[in-house]
Amino acid sequence: MENSSCNCKTLHPQSMCPAFGGLRVLMRIDGVQVCMAADQGCLYGLTFVSHFYAARKSIISPELMNVQIAGGSMIDDLRRTIEEIAKDPAVRFIPVVSTCVAETAGIAEELLPKKVGNAEVLLVRLPAFQIRTHPEAKDVAVSTLMKRFGAFDAHKKPKSLVVLGEIFPVDAMTIGAVLQKIGVESVITLPGTALEDYIDAGQTEACAVLHPFYERTVSLFEEKGVKIIKGNPIGANGTAQWIRRVGEALGLDPAEVEAVAAEEAGKAKEIMGRFGSMHGKVIVAGYEGNELPVVRLLLEAGLDVPYASTSIAETSLGEEDHRVLSMLGTEIRYRKYLEEDMEAVVRYEPDLVIGTTSLDSFAKERGIPAIYYTNNISARPLFFAAGAATVLGMISGLLARKDVFRKMKEYFED
Numbered sequence: 001m002e003n004s005s006c007n008c009k010t011l012h013p014q015s016m017c018p019a020f021g022g023l024r025v026l027m028r029i030d031g032v033q034v035c036m037a038a039d040q041g042c043l044y045g046l047t048f049v050s051h052f053y054a055a056r057k058s059i060i061s062p063e064l065m066n067v068q069i070a071g072g073s074m075i076d077d078l079r080r081t082i083e084e085i086a087k088d089p090a091v092r093f094i095p096v097v098s099t100c101v102a103e104t105a106g107i108a109e110e111l112l113p114k115k116v117g118n119a120e121v122l123l124v125r126l127p128a129f130q131i132r133t134h135p136e137a138k139d140v141a142v143s144t145l146m147k148r149f150g151a152f153d154a155h156k157k158p159k160s161l162v163v164l165g166e167i168f169p170v171d172a173m174t175i176g177a178v179l180q181k182i183g184v185e186s187v188i189t190l191p192g193t194a195l196e197d198y199i200d201a202g203q204t205e206a207c208a209v210l211h212p213f214y215e216r217t218v219s220l221f222e223e224k225g226v227k228i229i230k231g232n233p234i235g236a237n238g239t240a241q242w243i244r245r246v247g248e249a250l251g252l253d254p255a256e257v258e259a260v261a262a263e264e265a266g267k268a269k270e271i272m273g274r275f276g277s278m279h280g281k282v283i284v285a286g287y288e289g290n291e292l293p294v295v296r297l298l299l300e301a302g303l304d305v306p307y308a309s310t311s312i313a314e315t316s317l318g319e320e321d322h323r324v325l326s327m328l329g330t331e332i333r334y335r336k337y338l339e340e341d342m343e344a345v346v347r348y349e350p351d352l353v354i355g356t357t358s359l360d361s362f363a364k365e366r367g368i369p370a371i372y373y374t375n376n377i378s379a380r381p382l383f384f385a386a387g388a389a390t391v392l393g394m395i396s397g398l399l400a401r402k403d404v405f406r407k408m409k410e411y412f413e414d
């Protein structure tokens with residue numbers, strides 16, 4: 001759901017409803033049943049997107065019309081709904097999600113139960129006037145879960161790591177295999193599908209944060225003495241650096257770590273060499289929050305990326321990427337507007353746009369090949385040599401066929 005149609009469009013225009021990001025995290029947990037405190041407009045749209053893009057599950061909500069919201073029965077209605085949900089013995093976790101409606105956003109947590117029957121109950125606030133984008137809402141959901149469930153007081157397990165960031169399943173497998181080779185003994189991937197993942201994540205020694213928008217979760221981990229590893233294994237340089245950082249944070253055997261870092265970087269370099277030095281001007285303009293590391297890969301492969309934009313704010317976790325991209329001449333926009341992206345397409349006349357649906361239509365109307373960032377980048381591996389091979393393979397194919405778009409435009413214009 002694009003929230004240009006909802007009642008908050010002046011606050012955070014032209015991106016997915018932020019609450020969706022949180023729901024995506026919450027609804028994937030086994031034994032979960034979300035109870036939403038929202039008005040019917042939000043509920044309608046969020047049920048739709050969550051069903052299709054999160055977990056094929058429905059959201060349950062008390063009927064919160066104006067009468068209930070303003071009339072003071074909202075908390076009682078919510079409690080009744082939670083009790084109803086908890087009657088199902090398969091439900092182990094009931095996140096109560098509040099959204100933009102001011103009264104529901106301000107629900108007092110202490111008025112809700114912490115546990116009903118078998119089910120843990122947890123209030124997760126996702127109002128768009130505070131959380132501007134769906135990636136940032138994922139951070140809110142993960143940090144709220146960690147605050148409540150993380151076993152931070154238990155002993156830290158040696159050589160254990162949390163990998164933080166929603167990634168393609170093949171990437172998770174490759175990361176696991178590489179970490180095992182350097183001697184990491186246990187790995188938890190968050191956002192996870194089991195409540196136990198959030199409990200166990202509190203006992204890990206370090207957290208490798210792959211995406212720059214997990215600021216709240218990272219500061220909670222830091223506060224609890226978990227070491228933070230920044231960056232991600234994208235491209236040859238990034239891969240070697242990331243492996244070394246994990247080794248250092250967990251005190252692993254430096255010789256073993258160095259050998260694996262050199263081997264993985266070599267494989268990525270070899271893949272990039274296969275594409276030769278790529279030529280072409282590409283604009284990257286997504287709203288997932290992980291666009292800048294992708295740009296780093298394209299620049300490393302020899303492509304020209306004059307402009308990149310993202311929906312999230314500039315963060316300290318993304319500092320390194322920001323520095324590298326700026327040094328290599330990429331103009332970066334945070335909290336971007338569609339109009340800024342469109343203006344960049346006109347100004348830079350790229351050979352390829354990797355953007356949002358609206359930007360892609362704009363580019364295609366001008367005869368410029370364009371693909372949807374979310375479906376094409378977030379839905380394939382990105383890390384290590386395998387990631388470089390898939391992403392660069394796709395881009396080089398599109399660049400080679402760029403004239404087809406121009407010819408198609410000319411054909412229809414004729």
Ligand code: SF4
Binds near residue numbers: 127
């Ligand atoms: S939660 Fe906020 S942004 Fe999302 S649909 Fe409702 S009013 Fe719009």
